[in-house]
Amino acid sequence: MVSDKMRYWILISLVTISGFSQGMLLPLIAIILEQSGVSSSVNGIHATGLYIGILLASPFMEKLMHRLGFKPIIVVGGMLVFISLFLFPLWHSLWFWFILRMIIGIGDQMLHFGTQTWITSTVEEKTRGKSIAIYGLAFGLGFAVGPLMTKLLAINTAMPFIVSAIISMIVWSTMFFINNHWPEQTDTLNRASVIGRFIQTAKIAWVALLPPFGYGFLEATLHGVFPVYGLRIGHDVDLLALIIPCFAIGSIIFQLPLGSLSDRFGRRNILLLSLTLGTIFFTFAAILEHFSYALIILFVLAGMFVGSLYSLGITYMVDVLPKALLPAGNLMMGIAFSLGSMTGPFFGGLFIQIFPGISLFYVIVTMMVLIGIAIYFKKDPSR
Numbered sequence: 001m002v003s004d005k006m007r008y009w010i011l012i013s014l015v016t017i018s019g020f021s022q023g024m025l026l027p028l029i030a031i032i033l034e035q036s037g038v039s040s041s042v043n044g045i046h047a048t049g050l051y052i053g054i055l056l057a058s059p060f061m062e063k064l065m066h067r068l069g070f071k072p073i074i075v076v077g078g079m080l081v082f083i084s085l086f087l088f089p090l091w092h093s094l095w096f097w098f099i100l101r102m103i104i105g106i107g108d109q110m111l112h113f114g115t116q117t118w119i120t121s122t123v124e125e126k127t128r129g130k131s132i133a134i135y136g137l138a139f140g141l142g143f144a145v146g147p148l149m150t151k152l153l154a155i156n157t158a159m160p161f162i163v164s165a166i167i168s169m170i171v172w173s174t175m176f177f178i179n180n181h182w183p184e185q186t187d188t189l190n191r192a193s194v195i196g197r198f199i200q201t202a203k204i205a206w207v208a209l210l211p212p213f214g215y216g217f218l219e220a221t222l223h224g225v226f227p228v229y230g231l232r233i234g235h236d237v238d239l240l241a242l243i244i245p246c247f248a249i250g251s252i253i254f255q256l257p258l259g260s261l262s263d264r265f266g267r268r269n270i271l272l273l274s275l276t277l278g279t280i281f282f283t284f285a286a287i288l289e290h291f292s293y294a295l296i297i298l299f300v301l302a303g304m305f306v307g308s309l310y311s312l313g314i315t316y317m318v319d320v321l322p323k324a325l326l327p328a329g330n331l332m333m334g335i336a337f338s339l340g341s342m343t344g345p346f347f348g349g350l351f352i353q354i355f356p357g358i359s360l361f362y363v364i365v366t367m368m369v370l371i372g373i374a375i376y377f378k379k380d381p382s383r
Contacts, residue, residue: 002177004122010174011115012138014078017171018111019139021081021104023146024164025050026223027244029097031150031237032157038094040228044349047224049098051216053105054338061113062197062327070118071180077110078172085165089158109334117330120318121183126263129315133259136311137252140303144248147223150241184323197328205320205329207378209336211271211313214371216340218306218364222247225348229360232352239292246299251307253300258308259315267316268375271309275372278306279365286359306368310337 002010026047033043065073084103090096116135123131149160202209223244230240262270281302288294314333321329344367351363 007178008119008122010178011074011119012134013171013174014074014111015115015135016138016142017078017168018081018108019142020146021085021142021164021168022050022108023143023223023245023248024149024160025101025104025146026220027147027227027240028150028153028160029101030224030227031153031231031240033094034228034231039353040225040349041353042094042349043228044225044345046094046098046101047220047345047349048342049101050105050108051220051338051342053102053107054109054334055105055342056102057106057109058331058335058338061109062331065114065117065183065327069180069182070114071175071178073110074114074118075172075175077107077114078168078175080104080107081111082165082168082172085161085168088161092157105338109338112334113327113331116314116333117183117327118181120314120330121323121326123318128318129259129261129263129267130256131259132315132318133255133308133311135314136259136308137255139310140248140251140255140307143219143223144245144252147241147244150237153237183327197325198332201321201325201328201332204325205317205332207375208267208313208316208320208329209332210371210374211309211316212333213336213340214275214367215306215309215313216337216342217344217367218309218340219247219344220341221344221348221360221364224345225352225360228349229352232356233290235292243292243295243299246296247303247307250300250303250305252303254304255308255311258305259311262312262315267312267319271312271316271375272372274305274308274312275368275375278302279368279372281305282361282365282368286361286365289359289361 030043030047033046061073081104084100084107087100088097119135120132149164152159152163226244227240230243231237235243258270258274281298285295285298285302288298314330317329317333318326348360348363351358352360
């Protein structure tokens with residue numbers, strides 16, 4: 001079996017594939033449904049299928065992990081993802097695709113929960129920000145590459161699904177080289193109920209849940225609603241396939257530096273800086289949304305700062321929680337991300353339908369301002 005270092009990189013590769021599948025599905029299905037004449041509100045609701053699956057799986061994950069360990073959770077989750085991707089081309093139906101999105105959501109939650117908890121439970125404290133930033137970097141890299149699969153629609157509608165399924169299956173197979181491990185437990189927490197552990201976690205680290213919520217809202221809106229909005233304001237599919245990954249490219253560029261800076265200056269300070277700059281860049285995006293080159297630059301700049309919200313939130317949580325509560329904390333991170341990812345496409349799709357003359361980017365700006373205010377007025381528990 002592989003060393004601890006190799007195990008870490010195998011887990012990172014699985015996170016990359018999870019980001020790849022999510023980054024592909026959101027714009028790919030949004031474009032297919034838009035070209036099929038489906039309304040933006042229905043398109044936005046349909047995008048929530050992935051995150052409904054995540055929420056459905058969440059209540060059962062922590063207890064299963066304590067009983068079975070990390071590896072079985074990750075193996076089953078990866079299998080659900082690539083099998084579902086293979087099934088998409090079989091039947092072009094709103095309901096069938098919605099169900100498959102839910103199943104992928106369940107699989108992605110198992111993948112994320114397993115890999116994230118395993119990594120956060122084993123990283124060294126002095127390099128925690130950097131190590132978890134690599135985790136976020138891996139997901140962002142997958143998310144950046146995923147939308148490029150929309151270009152395969154020119155060959156065949158089934159092609160993006162089949163290619164992503166094969167890649168996912170190959171990476172998933174590396175899990176069989178890893179030994180199973182179990183999360184740390186204490187007698188007190190063993191006696192506590194699952195709900196009790198969630199309550200304890202929320203009391204200690206609720207503020208750390210806001211950045212993953214904001215990241216989910218932002219990513220799902222950009223990948224699930226912006227393609228529809230972009231088509232309506234005159235951008236073509238090929239241009240959108242180029243613009244959307246720019247956000248993830250920005251996060252890739254600055255993920256590690258922000259993680260290292262948070263180790264030195266504190267998570268709260270770096271989070272507030274990131275949210276402030278992200279708000280400024282998306283405000284300019286709203287003003288310059290008809291200029292494709294401006295959007296490319298602004299997406300990169302915004303991604304450099306708010307593209308790290310998820311990993312910064314995870315590190316913030318690990319700073320303040322005891323190790324025995326990390327499974328519950330990581331699970332709540334996934335739930336917060338899912339809630340943001342569900343509300344983003346819903347409100348974004350509804351917004352562009354009710355207010356067609358107002359930029360979609362103002363929805364994102366409002367969300368970031370509210371999260372920034374909450375973090376600003378909460379005393380930093382990690383310092």
